[in-house]
Structures are given as structure tokens and as C-alpha cells.
Amino acid sequence: MKIKNIFDEKEVVFSLEVFPPRPDVPIENIYQTLEELKDIDPDYISVTYGAGGGVRKNRTCELSSIIKEKYDVEALAHLTCINSDQDTLNKILARLEAKDIENILALRGDKPVDGEPLGDYDYSYQLIEHIKKHNDFGVAAACYPEGHLETESLDQDIEYLKQKVDYGVDYLISQMFFDNSLFYKFRNKVEKKGIKVPIEAGIMPVINKKQVGRIIELSDAYFPQKFKKILDKYEDNPEALRDAGIAYAVEQIVDLISSEVDGIHLYTMNNPYVARRIKEAVGSLITHINGKKVD
Numbered sequence: 001m002k003i004k005n006i007f008d009e010k011e012v013v014f015s016l017e018v019f020p021p022r023p024d025v026p027i028e029n030i031y032q033t034l035e036e037l038k039d040i041d042p043d044y045i046s047v048t049y050g051a052g053g054g055v056r057k058n059r060t061c062e063l064s065s066i067i068k069e070k071y072d073v074e075a076l077a078h079l080t081c082i083n084s085d086q087d088t089l090n091k092i093l094a095r096l097e098a099k100d101i102e103n104i105l106a107l108r109g110d111k112p113v114d115g116e117p118l119g120d121y122d123y124s125y126q127l128i129e130h131i132k133k134h135n136d137f138g139v140a141a142a143c144y145p146e147g148h149l150e151t152e153s154l155d156q157d158i159e160y161l162k163q164k165v166d167y168g169v170d171y172l173i174s175q176m177f178f179d180n181s182l183f184y185k186f187r188n189k190v191e192k193k194g195i196k197v198p199i200e201a202g203i204m205p206v207i208n209k210k211q212v213g214r215i216i217e218l219s220d221a222y223f224p225q226k227f228k229k230i231l232d233k234y235e236d237n238p239e240a241l242r243d244a245g246i247a248y249a250v251e252q253i254v255d256l257i258s259s260e261v262d263g264i265h266l267y268t269m270n271n272p273y274v275a276r277r278i279k280e281a282v283g284s285l286i287t288h289i290n291g292k293k294v295d
Helices: 003-009 027-039 060-069 086-098 124-134 154-166 180-192 209-219 225-234 238-258 272-294
Strands: 013-018 044-047 074-080 103-107 138-143 171-174 199-203 263-267
Touching (some): 003 013, 003 138, 003 171, 013 027, 013 272, 027 272, 060 086, 074 086, 086 124, 124 154, 138 154, 154 180, 199 238
Parallel strands (some): 013 044, 013 263, 074 103, 199 263
16 A cells, blocks of 8 residues: 555554664564554554665565565655665665565665765655656655755755655655754745645654764754753653653654644654553544544
8 A cells, every 4th residue: 555545544644663673683583573563553664774785685675574464564665775776776676566565765875984875876866766767656755854964954955855755755754853843844844835745743752861862963953951851850760761751752742733743753763662652642632633534
């Protein structure tokens, strides 16, 4: 099933992200996690583009297929292009098609830290164009409510986003953010630019101190004062920090749903306990909103 059809059917889509085990770890190690995530009843599960190099070693396709076939949940396979040539991409796309994967999140990927990219593609819009010309996948793309780190301004980033959408993107998933007002400002700018596709809000529950440094490294996301207070207050109590992080994410999601967000994409970090706690807190809201659309 194309995920864009789920957006047509539901007022609020609820999805999860997982990452594959390392190539040296048995794939079965993630089965229990997937079993618990399936019980949360997500509309789909996305699978990050795992490290490992090469077409055969990358486990995104394998895990996406398991999610769809074994657990009967629609899968969204991440695909990056920064170090890929056309032949490699075509092989990956052929593998995805053979496994009946119908949806791809098209990404540029991180630039190599030790040199220039070696592939045929410099930007995600080139990957989107390639997929749409040669295949029948549903295609999602990333968006950045605070602007991408490498762009000069949010307005410039939205120009690039419009380019991606014009090449055939069905919907967007946002990078994590911790201040909903920034997401709403971004959404307004996007609408004024004529971008009409659904936007899922990416929510990252911060449940330990290690995540903070990683988030800053990846996105330089703005931390509101009330978020900083949580970190300062509970940083020496892991259980309290976990529960406070879950509560903060729930507060964000409740506000987003009340403000007519198209969907919530939860970055689970392969932690079903956290995902379940959040879904239990907001599930009735999502059911209510979606029920009204059916009526």
C-alpha cells in the first residue's frame, strides 16, 4: 500500500522509526522490538538506511520486508544517494521492488567526513527524480522546521524543499524539534510557498543525557527553557529523566494534534517501552480525530 493513501484515509497518521541491527548482529535480535511496536498499532514503520556498505550488506531492505511480511505493517525504507552511482541505486531499487516494498524516504545522506562524495548524486531531489522516472514507489522526503544546517536561511531551505516536492514527493517527515511554535511558523511558510503535501511532525523523546549531544550534532535544534529545566533537574536520575522526556513528548504531540497536524512520526530509538507509553497517552486523541473523518 502506498503511504500517501493512508494520509487520504486518516486525519492524523501515527508512525514509528526503527534502525536495523549492525551487520554482525543477527537480524532476529530485533524481532521482539518489532513485536512490541506492532502492538502499538502504527500506520507504518520507517527503517533507517543502516551502515554497512554495499547493496548486499545494507539491512534496510531486509528489515523493511520483515516488517511488512512478518508483522503486517506497511514499511518505509530510507534510501540515501550521496555516495551512490546509478548502477548501485538501481540494484537497491530492484531489491526493494522484489521484496514488495512500495515506499521510500529519499534522502541525500551525510557527506563523508574524510573526503568528497564519490557518487553520481549531490542532492536528494536528484534521487527523487531518478526514482519517479524509473519506478512506481511512493516517495517521502525530509523537511527541516528550523532549516537545514547547511543552508543560509529557512527561506532558502524551503526553496529547496519546493524543488523536492515538485519532483514528485507524496508527503514530508520533519526533523525533530522541541518547540512547536517553530513547526507552526515553518508550516505557514511552506503553505505560502504553495507546498500542499502532508507534513508529519518528527518527535524525538529525549530520555537520557547522551541524546542531547547527538541531537545538537545532527540538527542544532533549539531547546526551549522549559526543556532545559527538565534536563537540569533530572540529569542525575535516569528514571526521572526518562519519564520527564516522555511527558514532554506527549505534551508536544497533544498540542500538535489539537493544531491539526497531518501526522506524528515518532523516533523510537528502538525503544518499545517509550513508544508504548506515548501511544497510550495520545491514542484516544488520534482515534477521536480519525473517527470524525470517517463519520
